[in-house]
Amino acid sequence: MKAITYSQPGDSSVLSLADKPLPEPGPGEVRVRVVVSGVNPTDWKARATTGRPLPFDEVTPNQDGSGVVDAVGDGVTDLTVGQRVWIYLAAHQRPFGTAAEYTILPAARAVPLADDASFELGASLGVPAMTAHRALTVHEDGPSRLAPGALTGRTVLVQGGAGAVGHAAIQLAVWAGATVIATVSSEEKKALARSAGAHHVLQYPSDSLAAGIRELAPNGVEHIVEVAIADNAALDVEVIANHGTVGYYADNGGDDFTAPVRVSFAKNVRWQGLLLYTVGERALLAAAEDVAAAVADGALPVGEGAGLPLSFFDLGDTAAAHDAVEQGATGKVLIRVSE
Numbered sequence: 001m002k003a004i005t006y007s008q009p010g011d012s013s014v015l016s017l018a019d020k021p022l023p024e025p026g027p028g029e030v031r032v033r034v035v036v037s038g039v040n041p042t043d044w045k046a047r048a049t050t051g052r053p054l055p056f057d058e059v060t061p062n063q064d065g066s067g068v069v070d071a072v073g074d075g076v077t078d079l080t081v082g083q084r085v086w087i088y089l090a091a092h093q094r095p096f097g098t099a100a101e102y103t104i105l106p107a108a109r110a111v112p113l114a115d116d117a118s119f120e121l122g123a124s125l126g127v128p129a130m131t132a133h134r135a136l137t138v139h140e141d142g143p144s145r146l147a148p149g150a151l152t153g154r155t156v157l158v159q160g161g162a163g164a165v166g167h168a169a170i171q172l173a174v175w176a177g178a179t180v181i182a183t184v185s186s187e188e189k190k191a192l193a194r195s196a197g198a199h200h201v202l203q204y205p206s207d208s209l210a211a212g213i214r215e216l217a218p219n220g221v222e223h224i225v226e227v228a229i230a231d232n233a234a235l236d237v238e239v240i241a242n243h244g245t246v247g248y249y250a251d252n253g254g255d256d257f258t259a260p261v262r263v264s265f266a267k268n269v270r271w272q273g274l275l276l277y278t279v280g281e282r283a284l285l286a287a288a289e290d291v292a293a294a295v296a297d298g299a300l301p302v303g304e305g306a307g308l309p310l311s312f313f314d315l316g317d318t319a320a321a322h323d324a325v326e327q328g329a330t331g332k333v334l335i336r337v338s339e
Helices: 041-048 119-123 126-135 164-175 187-196 209-216 229-239 261-266 281-296 315-326
Strands: 002-005 016-019 029-039 064-072 084-087 102-106 110-112 155-159 179-184 200-203 221-226 240-248 270-273 310-314 332-336
Touching: 002 315, 016 315, 029 084, 029 119, 029 315, 041 315, 064 102, 064 119, 064 126, 084 119, 110 281, 126 164, 126 221, 126 281, 155 164, 155 229, 164 179, 164 187, 164 221, 164 281, 179 187, 179 209, 187 200, 200 209, 209 229, 221 229, 229 240, 229 261, 310 315, 315 332
Parallel strands: 155 179, 155 221, 179 200, 221 240, 240 270, 310 332
Antiparallel strands: 002 016, 029 064, 029 102, 029 332, 064 084, 084 110
């Protein structure tokens, strides 16, 4: 089979296309014929991190993807050969990512893909959608799961609504019944956030941003999905409701943040960090189930008309795909692996 591999960290030039033996699934594992591989920021960052040895002699990158179950290992009863699936965290603590014609992974990380959902959609889920799910389910008063009506009466602020996580957060929050306010950095991204379903879209930087949010949500926003907490912490505290939660998942804007202390504790603000790789199996399985339900309901479409432009690369051009994500490509970067 064809696979992208690297055996030392570095820039995208360390990636190479190679012929590899077809792997066999072990107990509790499945082999998936990959149709589309999705690229996330953590994929290039894991590859580029120097100063520490790789966890394996050779790594195939990319956590997310979609395809068809090709073989099942002993003990696998929930998936069958020929079943369409979307994949998450394929390369987490494992050498086999989705930038290959076939990948091996635990059966729990291959989720049935609704019959009317495209492989492009399936490969766009994983890290972005599951991170968004986590950000929306850590409020002290719940909900811990998402479904239609779960966020009825709540207001959600999505900071950076045109990114992959922000896009999924808008869609999931709308599906769950919330009123959604999104912030973006340009007129072009305003159109994307509106296409994703945001009820209100505001542009930054703006001296009137906090006032605009408070006008839309006089009692504050209950949930904030935050991509740049170093830049936005003070604003978040200003507009958040009592007992509100700030779910932050990235370090855009800096490695450290400060927030007004008195107003934070006066409002009982919860600062909730989010990282799928360490969040634990219970949260992962809950997110996978709820995201799959949203897909089945048609609530997570992708493409420019749905607010998430798609960029495609061939498997042999995986290095260029990684570079596109590193350079901040708008939307989702995907790799066509097979038909």
